[in-house]
Amino acid sequence: MKRKILILFLGLCFVLNFNACKKEEEAMNVEVGTDRPEYVEEGTGAEEEEKFVDSDGDFDYETAAWEGPEGYVIVIPKDNPQAEKSAGALQQYYSKSQGIDLEIVADTTAETEKEILIGGTSRSQSSGQLAENALEVQIRDSKLVMNGGHDVMVDSAVQKFIRLAPEKNQAFTFQLDTDFVSTVLDGYEYVWGDEFEGAALDRSKWSFLPKMSGTPTQQIAYSEDVVTQADGRLQLRAVRCFDPTEEGVKVRVPYSVNTYYNMNFYYGYIEIRARVPYQDGAWPSFWMVNSEYLSEKAGEDLLTRRDYLVEVDVFENFGTTDRIEANIHKHEADGDFQWEEEKNPYIFKTSGAKLSQEYHTYGCEMTATEISMYVDGEKFQTFDITKSYGGNEDMSRFQNPVYVMFNNHVFTDDLEWFTTLVDMTQLPTEYFIDYVRLYQKPGEGRIWIDPTVKQEVEE
Secondary structure (H helix, E strand, O other): OHHHHHHHHHHHHHHHHHHHHHHHHHHHHHHHOOOOOOOOOOOOOOOOOOOOOOOOOOOOOEEEEOOOOOOOEEEEOOOOHHHHHHHHHHHHHHHHHHOOOOOEEEOOOOOOOOEEEEOOOOOOOOOOOOOOOEEEEEEEOOEEEEEEOOHHHHHHHHHHHHHOOOOOOEEEEEEEEOOOOOEEOOOEEEEEEEOOOOOOOOOOOOEEEOOOOOOOOEEEEOOOOOEEEEOOEEEEEEEEOOOOOOOOOOEEEEOEEEOOOOEEEEOEEEEEEEEOOOOOOEEEEEEEEEOHHHHHHHOOHHHOOOOEEEEEEEEEOOOOOOEEEEEEEEEEOOEEEEOOOOOOOEEOOOOHHHHOOOEEEEEEEEOOOEEEEEEOOEEEEEEEOOOOOOOOOOOHHHHOOEEEEEEEEEOOOOOOOOOOOOOHHHOOEEEEEEEEEEEEOOOOOEEEEOOOOOOOOOO
């Protein structure tokens, strides 16, 4: 009898000890950030059950039987580098996922029965009547047709198809109308952008740089828990973090995702569509800075180094639940000078909890005389750059090229300044960018594009 009691007692101790360890492990998981809390709809009375799900990247499609891709060839319009790049992405997908190497040929070659048509080819199965914002993937006469009303839409069709991960003898078909437009704001025409449709960030367009530094408690990184591209969006997160190699680290945030090496421009209208975190302690931003790299590389008088750099903040959210602020800076030898005349924050009419779940457009128009900021097509701030400010009266640096950056920092108590501190239990803060589109007027402004892939990440 005593033996049985002892066995039962030891068994009970084991169970209690196991549960205690499990709870401790779960607590550690929360600290490390392995379980990210989801946003919930407020005011429903069922916050514990109802989770917010961002379905913005979803679209309707059908699954179809198809003979390919084995034995097929990819056909593109002759002398169309954009279609060739899209075709290369499809070629790479089938090579890696199924071990099938497909040839890419121009539509001037002899027609065959087994073809994948990308863009407006000369083949009769390619539809040439699509609106510029439309795209499609269809099967016609055993041929797989991927097309769109604009090169951007053609690539979007291809990337969406790849994202669905088709297997052998399988295709996904769909027809979509999107929000893409090639002209905006009185004659501005599309010149560059990224719809973020691919399975990974396009490193021919974007680089990682520490343009905003970390702190003892805030670690910057480019790992997939803080920077990823999925579901047609660039996804930036600030997450809880425990790093045994760095004592005191509590949160991990992304490096600056930027076009420093890859795209610089002056004059034009640039717009993003994004879901921005509006919560205490959040610090997301969309900004632009002069490029020293381009100044050294181009060697043109226009880009000659000057004794200061400019910064254009399209928006920053300084830890608020309902507003953003815009600003322009002159970084001079004797200090950082911000625009000191009237500034008008954009204040949203919806609540902070709901606002963090909404997509809005954010834009900036840069001309020789003004820099203006927009939300959802509404201009809310204009800076007159014919007026001097700061310690240096020269304003000509605002006529020099800039590159684009995105950050998603948070306010911690070891920053030099902060507004509201981030609540670690409310992480992650999520900043999702649906697209970036740059427009310029013909004959006004310039753009420099360097597709060279910069694999290194500067520390």
